[in-house]
Amino acid sequence: MRINAERLHENLRQLAQIGATTGGGVTRLALSPEDRAARDLLCRWMEEAGLRVRVDDFGNITGRRAGAESGAAVVMASHIDTVRRGGRYDGAYGVLAALEVMRTLDDTGVTTRRPLELVNWTNEEGVRFEPAMLASGAIAGRFTPEYVYGRTDRDGATFGEELERIGYKGERSNRPGPIAAYLELHVEQGPVLEDAAVPVGVVEGIVGITWSEIIADGRADHAGPSPMPLRRDALVAAARMISGVDDIARAIDGAVGTVGRIAAEPNVINTIPGKVTMSVDLRHPDATTLDRLVAGLERLASDVAALTGVAIGVNRFWTSEPTPFAPEVVDAVQTAAEEMGITTRRCWSGAGHDAKYIQEIAPSAMIFARSINGLSHCEQEYSTPEDLEAGANVLLRAALRLAGIKGERTTHKRG
Ligand SMILES: [Zn+2]
Secondary structure, three states, X not given: OOOOHHHHHHHHXXXXXXXXXXXXXXXXXXXXXXXXXXXXXHHHHHHXXXXXXXXXXXXXXXXXXXXXXXXXXXXEEEOOOOOOOEOOOXXXXXXXXXXXXXXXXXXXXXXXXXXXXXXXOOOOOOOOOOOOOHHHHHXXXXXXXXXXXXXXXXXXXXXXXXXXXXXXXXXHHHOOOOEEEEEEEEEOOOOHHHHHXXXXXXXEEEOEEEEEEEEEEOOOEEOOOOOHHHOOOHHHHHHHHHHHHHHHHHOOOOOEEEOOOEEEEOOOOOEEOOEEEEEEEXXXXXXXXXXXXXXXHHHHHHHXXXXXXXXXXXXXXXXXXXXXXXXXXXXXXXXXXXXXXXXXXXXXXXXXXXHHHHOOOOOEEEEEEOOHHHOOOOOOOOOOHHHHHHHXXXXXXXXXXXHOEOXXXXXXXXX
């Protein structure tokens, strides 16, 4: 059994027309008129595919395909909101591939043992309403409805008002689930699969992230009359910190480290910088290793301070713990790919996804399809039709393994 690739690509093409940008991308911010139009189209397609469609109190859209048994469903999900001038496949691919799975099962007359559900999560990107993954977080109990409804965009409009305005505020009783297993198919958003020359990634989890602020306190002074040995140049200290962060991350397998934001004061051509504030983003799949990375950052700060005479403070102000996915769901994805003869690579997601929160309430895993040059959150984001087809076929097989087929004895473990 294979998905109909033509139908999937045609749907991707049609959805990408809603909010299409001149540069070939999509701007479809959460709860915008474009989001509403895309939701309307998606709901129509879901109904045409025979799904029972419901909308919950956060605007999440769920389409259910009955199984031989009632009760907990195998859920396939992603999102159709985008960033500004984002790509055509980020999110939309996972939703439309899940729809294609449902249609393929209809075409082949298959009834699964467990029901299947397709979910479109509201506001995954967090561009219009921060934070990201707001609705899946609420479903997982991380955010209260009051918190969600009160989030405001930069024009002061609230999530709650905008949800009602586009006509997608439904009932609490319409929330997705109960969830027997959760699958999220997504384009990779990084270059690892391309580098490994494989089309599909079996995602073992979402990495932990920690953010620190670094303040280097030196002494501002005239650039002319201040001899080099007598300076306390905060930007020179910051430069050593930046290259040190790079060294720390390179020394540990699977770690990444980034200084993405920096401000020097007074930022004047003929004044020695007196103060520098900068950010450090460190990521790793393992929480203990993440702590080791921060310890390395603190050691680096004291070494650089001793060397330069600049006081350096490290404030670790935010951490998102690593989320390992459920081994039985990861194995279902791996086995599904092997059955299809599709080569894969095990990987971790360096970016957040709704699966992070859903893993807290149900066994979950993700599937990645290769991205050309690893580009995402930009108009140049691209995956080949062949790779998109391969990922969707893995989703189909994995969902069948997890849901079971009526009349067949099934196992979720690898044989
Ligand atoms: Zn996404």
